[in-house]
Amino acid sequence: MPKRNLIWLALMLLVAGLAVWLGRQWPLAPPPQMAANPFEPLMRLHEKAREHYVDEVPPEAIVGAIRGYLHELDPYCRYILPDQGDYLDRIIHGRRCDLGIRYQIEGSQVVVLGVLPTSPAAAAGIRAGDVVLGVGTTPLCGLSRPAVDVQIEGPPGVPLILSLLRGSQHIAVEVAPAQYSVETVTGIARRGDGSWEYMIEPREHLAYIRIREFATGTAEAFEAVMRSLVERGLKGLVLDLRDNPGGPLQEAVAVADGFLDSGLIVITRGRASHEERYMAHPDRTVPGDIPVVVLINGRTISAPELLAGALKKHRRALLVGTQTYGKDVIQSPFALGPGLGTVVLTTARYYFEEPPPAAIESAATQPSGTVTAAVSPMGTATAAAGRPGRAASRPSRLLRSGEPVGIQPHLVEESGEQAERERLAFWYRMDALPAQPAATAPTTTGPASPDSQPAGEEMEQIRQIDAQLSRALRLLHHPAAFEAFLSEEP
Numbered sequence: 001m002p003k004r005n006l007i008w009l010a011l012m013l014l015v016a017g018l019a020v021w022l023g024r025q026w027p028l029a030p031p032p033q034m035a036a037n038p039f040e041p042l043m044r045l046h047e048k049a050r051e052h053y054v055d056e057v058p059p060e061a062i063v064g065a066i067r068g069y070l071h072e073l074d075p076y077c078r079y080i081l082p083d084q085g086d087y088l089d090r091i092i093h094g095r096r097c098d099l100g101i102r103y104q105i106e107g108s109q110v111v112v113l114g115v116l117p118t119s120p121a122a123a124a125g126i127r128a129g130d131v132v133l134g135v136g137t138t139p140l141c142g143l144s145r146p147a148v149d150v151q152i153e154g155p156p157g158v159p160l161i162l163s164l165l166r167g168s169q170h171i172a173v174e175v176a177p178a179q180y181s182v183e184t185v186t187g188i189a190r191r192g193d194g195s196w197e198y199m200i201e202p203r204e205h206l207a208y209i210r211i212r213e214f215a216t217g218t219a220e221a222f223e224a225v226m227r228s229l230v231e232r233g234l235k236g237l238v239l240d241l242r243d244n245p246g247g248p249l250q251e252a253v254a255v256a257d258g259f260l261d262s263g264l265i266v267i268t269r270g271r272a273s274h275e276e277r278y279m280a281h282p283d284r285t286v287p288g289d290i291p292v293v294v295l296i297n298g299r300t301i302s303a304p305e306l307l308a309g310a311l312k313k314h315r316r317a318l319l320v321g322t323q324t325y326g327k328d329v330i331q332s333p334f335a336l337g338p339g340l341g342t343v344v345l346t347t348a349r350y351y352f353e354e355p356p357p358a359a360i361e362s363a364a365t366q367p368s369g370t371v372t373a374a375v376s377p378m379g380t381a382t383a384a385a386g387r388p389g390r391a392a393s394r395p396s397r398l399l400r401s402g403e404p405v406g407i408q409p410h411l412v413e414e415s416g417e418q419a420e421r422e423r424l425a426f427w428y429r430m431d432a433l434p435a436q437p438a439a440t441a442p443t444t445t446g447p448a449s450p451d452s453q454p455a456g457e458e459m460e461q462i463r464q465i466d467a468q469l470s471r472a473l474r475l476l477h478h479p480a481a482f483e484a485f486l487s488e489e490p
Contacts, residue, residue, distance in 0.1 A: 094215025114432025214247025270348030
């Protein structure tokens with residue numbers, strides 16, 4: 001991006017940010033000379049910095065100024081540099097750009113647990129059990145996990161030569177990080193052919209579905225899985241929305257619509273955007289007599305909060321876990337012009353029922369708390385939940401009329417730090433494909449054959465680790481307790 005363009009853009013944004021700050025400090029109008037030319041202090045600041053600052057003013061200072069302005073609006077707004085266009089694609093379409101290797105460090109060796117479907121590593125034939133000895137001329141033996149990540153993540157499209165030990169055979173594989181689609185709807189365990197098993201208790205016909213994030217096509221994938229499960233005689237469902245960082249609002253609404261046959265799902269309103277009302281349709285995917293337990297936690301953010309909140313409001317599901325994050329805003333991207341990048345602005349909020357005007361005005365003026373924000377497309381509600389495997393701290397949440405925005409579960413079930421680490425490690429391992437020919441395309445729906453069933457010990461392991469999941473299953477086994485919790489006021 002031309003440095004001159006960045007400078008002018010930063011000056012304009014800084015002026016607006018300064019005006020906001022001054023407005024907060026001075027209830028009365030600013031001095032007439034500042035109102036007449038609000039750009040002048042910043043222009044003079046830039047001139048003084050160029051003339052007197054000890055070093056040459058770096059372009060990063062301009063980018064920081066833009067991000068500072070956006071942070072003054074709220075912590076969710078974001079500036080995306082021109083060379084970060086794949087970030088939008090990741091959020092909207094659920095794509096990653098890396099090798100797609102899952103690994104663990106055993107002793108001093110980097111051992112592949114498996115590869116992600118459709119990833120470059122899967123196409124290159126990398127298998128579970130391979131030992132990655134080095135990348136190019138850099139040996140990996142004895143390196144820490146962050147150091148290994150640096151070596152295998154590489155720039156997009158730039159081939160890496162991986163030295164592998166497969167049994168007693170040394171082989172070299174050339175593979176380049178590239179974009180690939182991730183599975184957003186998963187089951188309880190991988191089958192031997194790489195597909196997912198969703199029936200966690202086959203004899204009782206109880207199923208488990210995890211929506212790990214929302215992206216284009218999530219609702220369609222969820223519907224396909226549900227139809228298959230209903231055909232197999234589904235009697236109860238655990239829907240896992242924990243650690244879900246968000247995604248397109250329309251996808252969350254479509255999944256909610258599959259559970260409901262009438263009524264309001266959500267209203268979206270913004271100062272400069274039209275009000276949208278999303279209503280349920282009678283042709284739902286999930287029969288109304290199938291009990292549903294939804295798992296939520298503090299890293300359930302925005303779009304999955306919408307889904308959980310709508311199901312709770314309609315008394316269609318019982319929520320188990322801990323309070324959700326509390327991000328009820330919708331964001332939209334706006335290109336600043338050729339070579340100037342993109343800004344993502346908060347453009348609306350969503351509501352489960354008609355909000356009074358006073359509540360809308362109050363919500364618009366309250367601070368939103370601190371969070372590392374993720375970008376979202378028009379009509380999208382999303383935010384980044386923090387690094388996988390680490391329990392995210394709970395920042396202050398936006399309050400509306402003194403009440404937390406985060407969705408409260410019917411039944412609070414805490415999970416300790418050690419249990420959380422073990423649960424996240426389990427899902428990290430299960431996401432990877434088992435050893436199989438690279439050409440084999442795993443399926444995600446349909447009944448399992450006897451030879452493709454996941455190992456029973458894997459199923460039992462997650463039940464022992466995951467107290468929230470175990471509680472959900474016990475509730476599905478006891479209809480009276482389920483109905484008692486569900487009858488409480490939403």
